[in-house]
Amino acid sequence: MVFVKTHDISELTSELIGKEVVLGGWIEDLRKLGKMSFITLRDVSGISQVIVKGELNDNLGEINRQSVVSVKGIVQETKARDFAFEIKAEEIDVLGKAIHPLPVDPIGRVESNIDTRLNHRALDMRNQKTASIFKLRHHVLQSLRKTLAEKKFIEITTPKIIGSASEGGANLFSLEYFGKKAYLAQSPQLYKEQMTIGLERVFEISNFYRAENSHTGRHLSEFTSIDIEAAFMDYNDVMDVLESLVMDVYKFTAENCKKEQEVIGHTIEVPKSPFEKVTYNQCIDELKSAGEKIEFGDDLLDSHLRIIGDNHPGFFFLTDWPMKLKPFYIREKDEDPELSRSFDLQYGYLELSSGGTRLHNPEMLKARLKEQDLDPAQFTDHLKAFDWGMPPHSGWGMGLDRLMTTLIGIDNVREVVLYPRDPDRLSP
RNA sequence: GGGGUAGUAGUUCAGUUGGUUAGAACGCCGGCCUGUCAAGCCGGAGGUCGCGGGUUCGAGUCCCGUCUAUCCCGCCA
Numbered sequence: 001m002v003f004v005k006t007h008d009i010s011e012l013t014s015e016l017i018g019k020e021v022v023l024g025g026w027i028e029d030l031r032k033l034g035k036m037s038f039i040t041l042r043d044v045s046g047i048s049q050v051i052v053k054g055e056l057n058d059n060l061g062e063i064n065r066q067s068v069v070s071v072k073g074i075v076q077e078t079k080a081r082d083f084a085f086e087i088k089a090e091e092i093d094v095l096g097k098a099i100h101p102l103p104v105d106p107i108g109r110v111e112s113n114i115d116t117r118l119n120h121r122a123l124d125m126r127n128q129k130t131a132s133i134f135k136l137r138h139h140v141l142q143s144l145r146k147t148l149a150e151k152k153f154i155e156i157t158t159p160k161i162i163g164s165a166s167e168g169g170a171n172l173f174s175l176e177y178f179g180k181k182a183y184l185a186q187s188p189q190l191y192k193e194q195m196t197i198g199l200e201r202v203f204e205i206s207n208f209y210r211a212e213n214s215h216t217g218r219h220l221s222e223f224t225s226i227d228i229e230a231a232f233m234d235y236n237d238v239m240d241v242l243e244s245l246v247m248d249v250y251k252f253t254a255e256n257c258k259k260e261q262e263v264i265g266h267t268i269e270v271p272k273s274p275f276e277k278v279t280y281n282q283c284i285d286e287l288k289s290a291g292e293k294i295e296f297g298d299d300l301l302d303s304h305l306r307i308i309g310d311n312h313p314g315f316f317f318l319t320d321w322p323m324k325l326k327p328f329y330i331r332e333k334d335e336d337p338e339l340s341r342s343f344d345l346q347y348g349y350l351e352l353s354s355g356g357t358r359l360h361n362p363e364m365l366k367a368r369l370k371e372q373d374l375d376p377a378q379f380t381d382h383l384k385a386f387d388w389g390m391p392p393h394s395g396w397g398m399g400l401d402r403l404m405t406t407l408i409g410i411d412n413v414r415e416v417v418l419y420p421r422d423p424d425r426l427s428p
Numbered sequence: 429g430g431g432g433u434a435g436u437a438g439u440u441c442a443g444u445u446g447g448u449u450a451g452a453a454c455g456c457c458g459g460c461c462u463g464u465c466a467a468g469c470c471g472g473a474g475g476u477c478g479c480g481g482g483u484u485c486g487a488g489u490c491c492c493g494u495c496u497a498u499c500c501c502g503c504c505a
Contacts, residue, residue: 034461079463100456101438109466110440110454115497170504212504213429219504351505399505
């Protein structure tokens with residue numbers, strides 16, 4: 001069967017009354033009233049009512065909810081309460097049957113558990129709430145790319161299969177690569193830094209991998225990261241970039257995704273700018289006042305971040321971390337070498353982003369590697385670039401999935417990832 | 429990795445101190461119905477009560493083990 005849609009459902013208007021249209025979509029609801037039937041037909045753009053009468057109704061045959069059909073018919077006035085007009089069907093073809101019982105209810109009258117929905121994710125995408133989340137995610141990505149391009153960042157794609165697991169920090173997944181051991185990249189960190197020597201400002205939006213056995217609503221083994229790296233910028237400059245990106249995402253989606261917000265049942269509220277900047281030292285003071293036993297140099301536990309998050313609701317930067325808590329590539333502050341030019345972007349207790357000014361002096365970088373018990377020999381390829389005119393540079397990485405959860409006010413990243421991967425879930 | 433909670437129909441759930449043939453809602457199938465719109469009315473199908481042991485005259489219910497999910501903590505970003 002070959003057919004051409006003349007309209008998406010959202011393109012139908014009362015002005016088309018009397019005109020013939022061809023639609024394609026899924027039967028969301030079906031009410032047979034003997035000599036006539038009502039079909040609510042949904043495509044990605046919207047929903048409309050189709051009415052079937054006469055001979056066509058008598059020969060309707062096998063037709064059921066969630067099957068995909070093409071409908072040829074005439075737009076006409078309606079008595080329906082929920083629609084401004086309707087389609088009087090002249091021809092209905094079933095293009096693909098839905099076999100019942102279906103494992104989840106796409107209309108959402110009975111809401112399924114996240115586990116059941118994830119096991120049948122494609123069908124879950126006919127649930128308007130789920131679909132709206134991923135439409136929103138699409139708009140977030142659009143907004144990010146637009147803003148970064150305007151700020152003269154060039155989009156790059158770095159390898160996800162890497163030969164050395166030496167960046168430190170998170171555990172990496174390893175795999176067999178033609179007889180050699182390879183790893184899945186945990187971040188584009190080293191590559192994006194290298195790119196600043198020719199492209200100056202780069203960004204990447206890609207999936208990265210962490211082999212941490214984490215069971216929380218904010219950790220996944222595979223997650224989407226937004227990364228930037230910019231030559232001739234200090235950490236304050238890239239904080240500004242980050243802040244305007246977040247602001248733009250909120251403004252853009254608040255403005256352009258009204259329908260999605262309505263379906264999700266959450267109103268996007270544009271945060272106040274500028275974001276507050278709270279230093280690590282200030283956090284330590286706040287935690288001490290709250291009765292926590294903590295000293296300079298201690299890492300902030302989740303329980304600590306909950307306290308800090310309560311003191312500073314919404315977005316804020318947590319800046320100037322001790323050098324000893326930061327990776328080897330982070331640069332110290334000239335006036336206080338114990339402190340680093342670094343920051344996290346927090347949303348309450350939730351860490352969204354981490355970044356800072358990088359070391360660009362190769363000798364200092366090698367010294368820092370040794371300090372952190374890493375072997376400079378493992379970084380030969382990376383360090384080469386630092387002898388070719390490495391500019392001072394800064395950057396950050398931000399978890400897109402976590403950003404999404406702040407945007408729609410939910411607390412589980414699995415809701416905003418199509419097919420989440422965690423220690424217990426590898427399929428579908 | 430540690431702890432809490434849960435697992436009963438396709439889905440979401442109820443199921444009393446252990447006691448007849450395990451129920452509801454939505455969905456599904458069949459019948460009636462020319463204005464439905466969470467349609468209505470009538471009828472029907474659908475269950476290895478996660479799995480394996482045990483206690484008992486008798487287990488969805490109690491005990492042990494195991495698997496799975498989920499939430500929290502830890503790790504981590």
